[in-house]
Amino acid sequence: AQSVxxxxxxxxxxxxxxxxxxxxxxxxxxxxxxxxxxxxxQGLQLLLKYTTGATLxxxxxxxxxxxxxxETSFHLTKPSAHMSDAAEYFCAVRNNNNDMRFxxxxxxxxxx
Amino acid sequence: xxxxxxTPRYLIKTRGQQVTLxxxxxxxxxSVSWYQQTPGQGLQxxxxxxxxxxxxxxxxxxxxxxxxxxxxxxxxxxxxxELGDSALYLCASSQGQPEEKLFFGSGTQLSVL
Numbered sequence: 378a379q380s381v382x383x384x385x386x387x388x389x390x391x392x393x394x395x396x397x398x399x400x401x402x403x404x405x406x407x408x409x410x411x412x413x414x415x416x417x418x419q420g421l422q423l424l425l426k427y428t429t430g431a432t433l434x435x436x437x438x439x440x441x442x443x444x445x446x447x448e449t450s451f452h453l454t455k456p457s458a459h460m461s462d463a464a465e466y467f468c469a470v471r472n473n474n475n476d477m478r479f480x481x482x483x484x485x486x487x488x489x
Numbered sequence: 490x491x492x493x494x495x496t497p498r499y500l501i502k503t504r505g506q507q508v509t510l511x512x513x514x515x516x517x518x519x520s521v522s523w524y525q526q527t528p529g530q531g532l533q534x535x536x537x538x539x540x541x542x543x544x545x546x547x548x549x550x551x552x553x554x555x556x557x558x559x560x561x562x563x564x565x566x567x568x569x570x571e572l573g574d575s576a577l578y579l580c581a582s583s584q585g586q587p588e589e590k591l592f593f594g595s596g597t598q599l600s601v602l
Binding site: 386409413418423426428471472473474475477478479480481 | 530534539581588590
């Protein structure tokens with residue numbers, strides 16, 4: 378069965394600093410990979426996804442992630458954090474059977 | 490297009506009772522998935538329905554069940570509630586292909602006293 382590990386349940390950065398949220402996955406087949414964001418009292422919304430092709434994927438709000446098969450990683454980055462980026466971020470993996478699993482989440486805090 | 494709608498938004502039950510949660514997917518979506526969200530545990534996958542058939546299932550006890558109707562609306566039932574069932578239950582819909590994103594509802598917050 379596939380699984381997702383997000384390193385760091387809480388990450389705190391200063392406004393304007395680099396954001397790096399780590400995600401490692403296990404899957405027996407080439408996976409589809411996703412990052413979702415959850416703002417307080419809301420459902421999840423998609424930030425970006427990797428299906429096939431270019432391994433560097435750009436998403437909304439300036440976020441991007443790189444699929445590294447050799448490292449089984451899909452880390453999320455943003456060059457410069459904004460106060461509005463404060464939220465919980467979830468990495469997810471899905472296989473061809475449509476079985477989708479999420480990580481435990483990383484809460485991002487942005488300090489002024 | 491209306492989003493994914495979950496009802497009720499909040500629910501308070503006592504141990505031993507049962508509860509039914511409802512999810513109306515985006516029009517045209519045939520896949521509905523259910524997740525349990527608790528602090529520190531992230532989203533735990535319950536099950537996924539596609540065209541009225543359960544296609545995938547997570548590792549939850551048989552007290553958790555679901556179904557999907559011909560109009561793609563889905564219900565989730567939890568019987569003999571336990572304190573540990575207190576959580577935010579999220580429903581998500583899609584057209585059912587693995588490369589597609591999921592559209593999430595705002596969830597039902599269940600409190601078991």
